[in-house]
Amino acid sequence: MDGEGPGGIRCGLGAHAQLTPLHLAVVLFEDPDGLAKQACCTAGGEDGHRSVMRLLRKRLVRIAKVDPPPDQVQPSSELVKLLQAAAKAMKARGDTFLGVDLLIRHILDAVRAPRAVRAQPRAGRSADGSTLVQKDVDI
Numbered sequence: 001m002d003g004e005g006p007g008g009i010r011c012g013l014g015a016h017a018q019l020t021p022l023h024l025a026v027v028l029f030e031d032p033d034g035l036a037k038q039a040c041c042t043a044g045g046e047d048g049h050r051s052v053m054r055l056l057r058k059r060l061v062r063i064a065k066v067d068p069p070p071d072q073v074q075p076s077s078e079l080v081k082l083l084q085a086a087a088k089a090m091k092a093r094g095d096t097f098l099g100v101d102l103l104i105r106h107i108l109d110a111v112r113a114p115r116a117v118r119a120q121p122r123a124g125r126s127a128d129g130s131t132l133v134q135k136d137v138d139i
Contacts (some may be wrong), residue, residue, distance in 0.1 A: 015069035018076040021110035022063065026056050028104060035100045059111070082110045 016023070028036040029052060040049040075083075086106040090098045 015065040015067060016063050017066045017070055017073065019073055019079055020063065020076045021079050021082050021107050022056065022060055024079065024082075024103075025107045025111050026053075026060055028100070028107065029053055029056060036104050039104070056111070078110060082106050 025036075028034055029040065029049070031037060037049055040052050044051070086098055086103050089102055089106070093102075095102075
């Protein structure tokens, strides 16, 4: 099941029975041109990004695997709730499309990222908490 996802992004699913918010976080932070990596590198440099990726991969390895791997993988209830919450926030903001910044915010909250990595008002979230912004932050 380890393979390429849409757009050639490596999904790193392994033999997991369900897709979780953690899987989505790994994909977003691995995207070399993605907003998640750019925000992470801005906040903590390349070392900060590598640290975040180590943390995410370490947590991904801890998810139970099934043998033999399933033919089809379904989203977990956590992932479905995350996407629904992000869509609700999108509508509340009056947006037509779900922005990556909003999705990243919900994912980081869902995977319970360390405080230094999570987008806090002092570490990358706008004052009203609605969008990610660039700030100089020590990680």
